[in-house]
Amino acid sequence: xxxxxxxxxxxxxxxxxxxxxxxxxxxxxxxxxxxxxxxxxxxxxxxxxxxxxxxxxxxxxxxxxxxxxxxxxxxxxxxxxxxxxxxxxxxxxxxxxxxxxxxxxxxxxxxxxxxxxxxxxxxxxxxxxxxxxxxxxxxxxxxxxxxxxxxxxxxxxxxxxxxxxxxxxxxxxxxxxxxxxxxxxxxxxxxxxxxxxxxxxxxxxxxxxxxxxxxxxxxxxxxxxxxxxxxxxxxxxxxxxxxxxxxxxx
Numbered sequence: 001x002x003x004x005x006x007x008x009x010x011x012x013x014x015x016x017x018x019x020x021x022x023x024x025x026x027x028x029x030x031x032x033x034x035x036x037x038x039x040x041x042x043x044x045x046x047x048x049x050x051x052x053x054x055x056x057x058x059x060x061x062x063x064x065x066x067x068x069x070x071x072x073x074x075x076x077x078x079x080x081x082x083x084x085x086x087x088x089x090x091x092x093x094x095x096x097x098x099x100x101x102x103x104x105x106x107x108x109x110x111x112x113x114x115x116x117x118x119x120x121x122x123x124x125x126x127x128x129x130x131x132x133x134x135x136x137x138x139x140x141x142x143x144x145x146x147x148x149x150x151x152x153x154x155x156x157x158x159x160x161x162x163x164x165x166x167x168x169x170x171x172x173x174x175x176x177x178x179x180x181x182x183x184x185x186x187x188x189x190x191x192x193x194x195x196x197x198x199x200x201x202x203x204x205x206x207x208x209x210x211x212x213x214x215x216x217x218x219x220x221x222x223x224x225x226x227x228x229x230x231x232x233x234x235x236x237x238x239x240x241x242x243x244x245x246x247x248x249x250x
Contacts, residue, residue: 009044013052016042021061021072028074032062058210063239079239081146085216086244087176087188095176101146103139111135111168116155123219124155124227131156135171138204147205148235158228172231176220185223192216194237201234211238 007015020026033041038049053070056062063073065080086098114134121128135152152171159165162182169178179186197205197213207213214237220229 009042010048010051010055013038013042013044013049014055017052017056018059018061021056026072028072030072031068032070032072034069054208057238058208079241081240082243083240084243084245085190087173093177093180095173095180097173101141103141103148103150106138106140109135109137109171111171114153116153120153120230123217124153124230126155126157126227133159133168137171146235148233149201149204151232153230153232154228172218172220172229175229179220179222179228184228186220186228189219189221190216191219192242197234205234205236207236208238211236213237214240214242 017026017032026032032038032053035046035049038044038052039046042049053062053064057064057070061073062070063079064070083101084098087095088098089095111133112135114132115129116124116126116132118128120132121130133152133154133156137150137152139148139150140146150172152175154169154175159169164178169175176186193215194212195215197207197211201207201213205213214235216231216233216235218231218233219227220231221227
């Protein structure tokens with residue numbers, strides 16, 4: 001006698017669509033049946049259909065286009081969001097992000113004191129354990145559709161002898177203006193990788209199961225290539241591409 005539990009209905013929908021994607025019934029770039037059609041076919045509610053499609057999306061088989069529906073992912077398909085990377089300097093000399101996205105902080109960032117772990121100390125070229133000012137920001141944009149975690153690290157040693165020796169400087173990107181006002185000519189190096197998110201990142205960024213995290217480390221350096229600050233940006237990596245514009249190297 002079978003004692004196993006019956007598979008949930010959303011899983012039956014996911015299995016049905018997965019089989020037809022693999023055998024070519026639904027070709028790359030082709031739209032999937034609408035939520036209404038699938039809900040009637042499987043005698044379920046639309047949220048159940050969305051749950052099944054979310055499983056295929058997490059597996060990389062399906063992409064959802066806002067206002068258009070769900071489509072079989074094509075190797076040539078472009079994601080819904082392209083974010084230009086980099087920092088630009090406006091005509092008034094102020095720094096801003098190249099993507100021009102207006103981020104809203106979920107909470108006002110406050111500086112905390114932390115000790116540099118080995119990996120970050122190596123990038124900042126400081127001894128492990130050196131104290132850092134650290135800002136943590138949970139940022140949203142486009143009415144909450146876009147989310148990212150933004151952490152800024154500033155070594156105490158960078159601020160010795162400045163007006164920020166006793167009072168923390170602002171977090172990035174206002175930090176860049178503060179560093180320039182201190183006489184630094186700054187430039188940046190970025191390190192980008194993907195990884196699977198930690199449980200708290202899944203909750204904060206509202207990630208579906210199986211969605212990877214895009215993890216960016218941006219190092220701010222001065223004219224002598226001395227590291228001044230480090231930022232850590234974490235964002236959903238399932239429907240996003242990063243673009244860069246840069247001059248050719250000689």
